[in-house]
Amino acid sequence: MTRQDRHTLRDWRGETYYGQQALKYPHWDWKVSGYIAVAGTAGAAQALATLGSLRDPEGLRAARRGARLMALAGSTAGAAMLIADLKTPQRFHNMLRILRPTSPMSFGTYIFGAFGGASLFSAFAEGPAVGRRHLLRWLGKAAQLVSGFSGAGVATYTAALVSATSNPYWAAAPRSLGGQFAGVAVAMGAAALALWERLGGRDATARRFEKVAAIATLAHVGASTAVNKRLKECGVSQPIEHSKPQRRLKASSLIIAGAAPLVGYALSAALGGRAGRNAAMAGSCAALAGGMLMRHGLLEAGKAAREQPESGFALAQPMKGDDDGH
Amino acid sequence: MSFDLPRTRESVQGDAIEPGRAYGFFTDTTLCIGCKACEVACKEWNQLPAEQEAMSGMSYDNTRELSATTWRHVAFVEQMDGAAGNADPRWLMMSDVCKHCDPAPCLEACPTGAIFRTEFDSVVVQQDVCNGCGYCVPACPFGVVDVDEVDGKAHKCTLCYDRLKGGREPACAQVCPTDSIQFGPLDELIDRAHERTRALHDRGETDAYLYGVPDSPGATGGIEKLNAFFLLCDRPEIYNLPAAPTLPSRRIAPAFGASLAAFAGLAIAAAALLGGGRR
Numbered sequence: 001m002t003r004q005d006r007h008t009l010r011d012w013r014g015e016t017y018y019g020q021q022a023l024k025y026p027h028w029d030w031k032v033s034g035y036i037a038v039a040g041t042a043g044a045a046q047a048l049a050t051l052g053s054l055r056d057p058e059g060l061r062a063a064r065r066g067a068r069l070m071a072l073a074g075s076t077a078g079a080a081m082l083i084a085d086l087k088t089p090q091r092f093h094n095m096l097r098i099l100r101p102t103s104p105m106s107f108g109t110y111i112f113g114a115f116g117g118a119s120l121f122s123a124f125a126e127g128p129a130v131g132r133r134h135l136l137r138w139l140g141k142a143a144q145l146v147s148g149f150s151g152a153g154v155a156t157y158t159a160a161l162v163s164a165t166s167n168p169y170w171a172a173a174p175r176s177l178g179g180q181f182a183g184v185a186v187a188m189g190a191a192a193l194a195l196w197e198r199l200g201g202r203d204a205t206a207r208r209f210e211k212v213a214a215i216a217t218l219a220h221v222g223a224s225t226a227v228n229k230r231l232k233e234c235g236v237s238q239p240i241e242h243s244k245p246q247r248r249l250k251a252s253s254l255i256i257a258g259a260a261p262l263v264g265y266a267l268s269a270a271l272g273g274r275a276g277r278n279a280a281m282a283g284s285c286a287a288l289a290g291g292m293l294m295r296h297g298l299l300e301a302g303k304a305a306r307e308q309p310e311s312g313f314a315l316a317q318p319m320k321g322d323d324d325g326h
Numbered sequence: 327m328s329f330d331l332p333r334t335r336e337s338v339q340g341d342a343i344e345p346g347r348a349y350g351f352f353t354d355t356t357l358c359i360g361c362k363a364c365e366v367a368c369k370e371w372n373q374l375p376a377e378q379e380a381m382s383g384m385s386y387d388n389t390r391e392l393s394a395t396t397w398r399h400v401a402f403v404e405q406m407d408g409a410a411g412n413a414d415p416r417w418l419m420m421s422d423v424c425k426h427c428d429p430a431p432c433l434e435a436c437p438t439g440a441i442f443r444t445e446f447d448s449v450v451v452q453q454d455v456c457n458g459c460g461y462c463v464p465a466c467p468f469g470v471v472d473v474d475e476v477d478g479k480a481h482k483c484t485l486c487y488d489r490l491k492g493g494r495e496p497a498c499a500q501v502c503p504t505d506s507i508q509f510g511p512l513d514e515l516i517d518r519a520h521e522r523t524r525a526l527h528d529r530g531e532t533d534a535y536l537y538g539v540p541d542s543p544g545a546t547g548g549i550e551k552l553n554a555f556f557l558l559c560d561r562p563e564i565y566n567l568p569a570a571p572t573l574p575s576r577r578i579a580p581a582f583g584a585s586l587a588a589f590a591g592l593a594i595a596a597a598a599l600l601g602g603g604r605r
Contacts, residue, residue, distance in 0.1 A: 009535065009543065009561065009569075010561065012563055012569060015561065015563050015564055016563060016566070017401060017403070017563070017564065017565065017566035018382075018384040018387075020384070020390060020391055020566060021391070021469060022468075022469050022563075022566050022567075022568065023464070023466070023467070023468075024463045024464065024466060024469045024470070024471070025463070025464060026460050026461075026463055026464045027460045027463065027473055027475075028460060044589075047589075047593065048593070048600070051593055051596055051597045051600060052596070052597075052600035052601075054597075055597055055600050055601035055602075056600065056601055056602050059602055060600065085459075086457050086458050086459055086478075087458025087460065087473050087478030087479070088456065088457045088458040088477075088478040088479060089457070089458075091438075091456075091457035091458075092457060094438040094439075094440070094455055094456075095437050095438060095457070095459075097438055097439050097455070098437070098438070098439040100436070100437060100439075102434035102575040102578070103434060103435050103436065103437050103461065103575070104578055104582070105435065105437040105459060105461040106436075106437035109437060152586070152589050152590075152593070153586075155585075155589060156582060156585035156586050156588075156589050157582055157585075159581045159582065159584070159585040160577070160581040160582040160585070162581075163574075163577040163578070163580070163581035164435070164465070164574040164575055164576075164577045164578045164581065165435075165461075165464035165465050165574050166431065166464060166465060166466060166467040166571070166572075166574055167464045170464070171572075174577040174580040174581035174584070175580045175581065175583075175584040176584070177581055177584075177585075178580070178581045178582065178583065178584030178585030178586075178588060179584055179585065179588040182584075182585045182586070182587075182589040182592060183588060183592070185589070186589065186592045186593075186596070190596070204602070205602065208599050208600050208602055209600070211599045212592075212595070212596045212599050212600065215592065215595050215596075215599075216592050219588065219591075219592060223588070302464070309566070312568060313563045313568060313569070316467065316568030316569055316570050316571050316572070317569055317570055318543075318546065318569065318570040
């Protein structure tokens with residue numbers, strides 16, 4: 001009976017209900033994209049510095065200190081933005097009533113909480129009060145390890161946060177979007193640490209972080225291309241193609257986050273000296289600004305998808321939207 | 327229960343509403359006459375404000391969509407030119423409502439536990455718990471739940487939770503003059519709906535099908551059934567419904583997994599580069 005029902009269903013010819021939106025779109029604004037960018041940068045920086053300290057504890061001492069401070073600043077600012085974006089912010093603590101594995105918003109709160117706590121401790125261990133007290137320094141190292149691990153989680157769970165929705169623009173390519181989020185977070189974290197090292201006059205270690213940022217930028221551009229391809233395949237690229245501001249935002253973020261850092265770092269290697277130093281710093285700044293723009297562009301594109309109900313319907317056809325197709 | 331509300335359903339229909347049993351709506355769109363009594367009854371019982379500013383130009387539908395303060399919405403589809411492949415002109419009407427999905431994407435997304443499944447198998451937002459994070463809004467595949475800007479909480483149809491507790495059927499079902507909206511125990515409703523579809527097919531209305539019962543359009547992608555399901559006569563999209571919605575939580579593992587894998591790959595590369603040539 002019901003099987004037969006499905007067979008009798010004619011093909012969808014792109015009809016909508018008076019062009020009305022078929023889905024509701026989030027009330028989130030720049031505070032959420034800002035959180036994703038800032039917390040992701042801080043998390044990735046802490047993870048990179050933790051890894052680096054294991055490989056070269058002496059050379060990367062200053063970078064580790066920078067990462068600990070960035071993690072503290074990032075988790076504080078991130079928490080403030082998250083709470084400010086709630087429509088009933090005085091009830092922010094209700095997030096801790098339950099832990100729900102089916103909700104990235106829920107388990108992400110705990111990942112972010114662990115990151116914030118560990119970052120607070122690791123930053124405290126950089127303070128002058130710690131000095132030669134071995135226990136505290138050891139605790140600082142342990143906190144850094146926890147912070148580095150949870151930092152990787154903070155930088156990546158946000159891909160699940162946007163993918164696990166019914167928004168066609170966010171839901172069509174979960175795997176590629178995951179790669180994109182990891183790439184842009186590592187690029188931003190490495191760029192932030194490279195800037196920190198350049199500003200401190202430690203050019204040799206800065207160059208190491210710039211190489212990491214360059215590789216992560218390539219990964220980000222590659223994953224972004226895969227996301228766009230998948231969106232086209234699913235028929236959900238309309239919100240971008242039809243809106244001029246959206247197209248501009250997307251193009252500019254790809255140029256600033258993708259091309260500009262690579263050019264800056266290449267120029268830095270070719271020029272050397274003072275000019276090279278400036279080019280590298282400009283490249284790192286572009287990676288940070290472009291990463292922020294990219295996160296914001298993704299949020300805005302998701303909201304703009306409301307103008308095209310056929311996008312959501314296209315993704316919600318049988319045998320689509322279920323899988324990434326990779 | 328200590329409610330002293332008249333248990334009208336029991337006294338009138340001899341059919342008590344019992345906690346622990348799954349209840350829902352069967353909305354038979356072939357019976358809908360577009361009177362919007364359901365919209366009015368819902369607004370009245372739930373004390374929801376009016377929100378209409380202007381004529382929409384969309385047939386008789388000036389409500390446009392479900393929202394934080396509109397929990398029933400009658401859609402009007404005019405097919406006067408036979409464009410949908412029908413010889414005769416027809417007018418489709420459907421009273422849309424929260425589907426009370428099983429499993430429910432909004433409930434799965436809710437980080438505070440404000441959204442819960444009741445003893446009647448309906449899905450309700452607890453207003454004293456919701457903190458307005460808004461994650462249920464993009465999670466819903468049907469565009470039902472929304473956050474109200476005035477009070478900063480998420481709202482949607484409660485299947486008249488308060489009425490069910492008092493032994494009364496939901497206001498929209500009670501008021502519906504043609505029984506297009508039928509309330510009852512889900513197992514009985516589904517049997518009745520299959521029977522109705524067969525009867526319509528026998529009468530020549532072969533387009534009729536069920537949307538939201540197990541193994542049908544609407545109950546797809548991990549959503550096993552919609553506790554508020556529909557009998558439709560054209561593509562779901564015509565009524566502003568997705569043909570094959572999916573459970574958003576299914577995308578957590580691919581997205582988070584791929585992201586962690588990419589991060590790990592980049593971390594390995596970083597570990598090599600950050601050593602600075604030291605062995």
